[in-house]
Amino acid sequence: xxxxxxxxxxxxxxxxxxxxxxxxxxxxxxxxxxxxxxxxxxxxxxxxxxxxxxxxxxxxxxxxxxxxxxxxxxxxxxxxxxxxxxxxxxxxxxxxxxxxxxxxxxxxxxxxxxxxxxxxxxxxxxxxxxxxxxxxxxxxxxxxxxxxxxxxxxxxxxxxxxxxxxxxxxxxxxxxxxxxxxxxxxxxxxxxxxxxxxxxxxxxxxxxxxxxxxxxxxxxxxxxxxxxxxxxxxxxxxxxxxxxxxxxxxxxxxxxxxxxxxxxxxxxxxxxxxxxxxxxxxxxxxxxxxxxxxxxxxxxxxxxxxxxxxxxxxxxxxxxxxxxxxxxxxxxxxxxxxxxxxxxxxxxxxxxxxxxxxxxxxxxxxxxxxxxxxxxxxxxxxxxxxxxxxxxxxxxxxxxxxxxxxxxxxxxxxxxxxxxxxxxxxxxxxxxxxxxxxxxxxxxxxxxxxxx
Numbered sequence: 001x002x003x004x005x006x007x008x009x010x011x012x013x014x015x016x017x018x019x020x021x022x023x024x025x026x027x028x029x030x031x032x033x034x035x036x037x038x039x040x041x042x043x044x045x046x047x048x049x050x051x052x053x054x055x056x057x058x059x060x061x062x063x064x065x066x067x068x069x070x071x072x073x074x075x076x077x078x079x080x081x082x083x084x085x086x087x088x089x090x091x092x093x094x095x096x097x098x099x100x101x102x103x104x105x106x107x108x109x110x111x112x113x114x115x116x117x118x119x120x121x122x123x124x125x126x127x128x129x130x131x132x133x134x135x136x137x138x139x140x141x142x143x144x145x146x147x148x149x150x151x152x153x154x155x156x157x158x159x160x161x162x163x164x165x166x167x168x169x170x171x172x173x174x175x176x177x178x179x180x181x182x183x184x185x186x187x188x189x190x191x192x193x194x195x196x197x198x199x200x201x202x203x204x205x206x207x208x209x210x211x212x213x214x215x216x217x218x219x220x221x222x223x224x225x226x227x228x229x230x231x232x233x234x235x236x237x238x239x240x241x242x243x244x245x246x247x248x249x250x251x252x253x254x255x256x257x258x259x260x261x262x263x264x265x266x267x268x269x270x271x272x273x274x275x276x277x278x279x280x281x282x283x284x285x286x287x288x289x290x291x292x293x294x295x296x297x298x299x300x301x302x303x304x305x306x307x308x309x310x311x312x313x314x315x316x317x318x319x320x321x322x323x324x325x326x327x328x329x330x331x332x333x334x335x336x337x338x339x340x341x342x343x344x345x346x347x348x349x350x351x352x353x354x355x356x357x358x359x360x361x362x363x364x365x366x367x368x369x370x371x372x373x374x375x376x377x378x379x380x381x382x383x384x385x386x387x388x389x390x391x392x393x394x395x396x397x398x399x400x401x402x403x404x405x406x407x408x409x410x411x412x413x414x415x416x417x418x419x420x421x422x423x424x425x426x427x428x429x430x431x432x433x434x435x436x437x438x439x440x441x442x443x444x445x446x447x448x449x450x451x452x
Contacts, residue, residue: 009145031123037116040075222250300336320347372399
């Protein structure tokens with residue numbers, strides 16, 4: 001039902017992540033290169049100012065400052081091949097970066113470092129632009145995806161859109177060509193109105209008209225509202241905080257922020273926001289899919305693919321949320337639910353919550369399930385002896401091969417044991433020439449799963 005839309009949305013998110021990961025190191029390297037030329041000079045100026053009145057400094061602290069001064073001077077001498085003395089009144093930071101107010105360098109010759117400052121500021125601005133534009137881009141992808149979901153729903157359920165109460169003139173109907181075209185036109189207008197409204201209004205529409213529960217949204221709602229308000233600041237207000245932002249965003253997220261400040265955006269914020277948007281809107285599509293066609297097996301296949309992709313990238317929050325959805329979906333294939341349960345436990349374990357799930361793991365009984373699932377459970381529980389006792393049986397039964405044994409994240413702890421080193425060295429499985437592994441099917445793309 002939403003296979004194509006979810007696939008396209010997922011690919012858009014992955015492409016954006018790849019773009020940032022490709023460009024960011026280049027920009028950071030340039031900033032580091034230019035900043036390395038000015039940081040020692042600024043530090044030298046700071047230390048010189050602090051050491052002007054040594055009698056006011058405690059002996060222990062004075063010794064540390066002098067040691068630091070020696071190190072900084074050595075750095076400067078190495079960079080400029082000269083012994084330099086730096087003095088300045090102030091180096092001020094504003095939204096554009098560092099602004100050199102007054103700095104003098106005493107040494108064998110005149111050295112102009114303004115170019116280094118300019119280049120460092122430019123590189124810093126380029127990094128800010130990368131993060132800012134990436135945030136705007138991901139929110140645009142979300143809007144497109146949300147639009148696709150709304151179009152599908154309202155076109156399938158025109159009465160839910162409320163367009164029966166709308167009126168068109170005879171001329172407008174004649175221009176549109178048919179009643180069906182008029183219906184589509186009114187639905188398009190409604191969706192445009194929704195998209196132009198606030199994120200809070202989106203939620204109300206989903207709850208009131210599409211009748212979605214959206215319980216999964218609660219932990220992330222405040223942060224998602226903030227992300228949209230931040231995007232508005234960048235697009236409409238140059239990134240400067242205004243009264244709208246302060247009034248719309250939860251107070252827990254606006255501590256130490258005030259109107260007139262420029263709001264900053266770093267890589268951690270960008271990653272966190274992308275993860276929450278990615279998870280939330282796929283779950284919205286999955287819940288609507290379940291509501292409209294609960295028996296469609298493609299839903300489980302699609303979500304399992306995305307879970308596996310995110311597990312490989314250690315994006316545990318996304319994989320955890322999607323796995324939990326599958327577990328709670330009563331219409332899911334039983335094998336999908338088993339795989340989702342294993343992946344859900346894995347995600348929690350990787351997030352440092354092993355003690356929370358340990359009682360549940362100890363109670364889990366997989367004795368009636370395939371060997372591959374039992375093997376995965378042993379790995380989660382770190383039952384080394386039981387794991388290596390069952391491993392040859394699972395390999396012999398073709399439920400697993402050595403290639404997948406080597407890459408499935410759920411087997412990570414087992415691969416780090418001495419038992420695994422011995423198994424690889426002594427068993428026939430790694431000695432035999434493996435045939436090329438076929439492309440992983442949906443059922444394979446889970447930790448410890450095998451083809452159905």
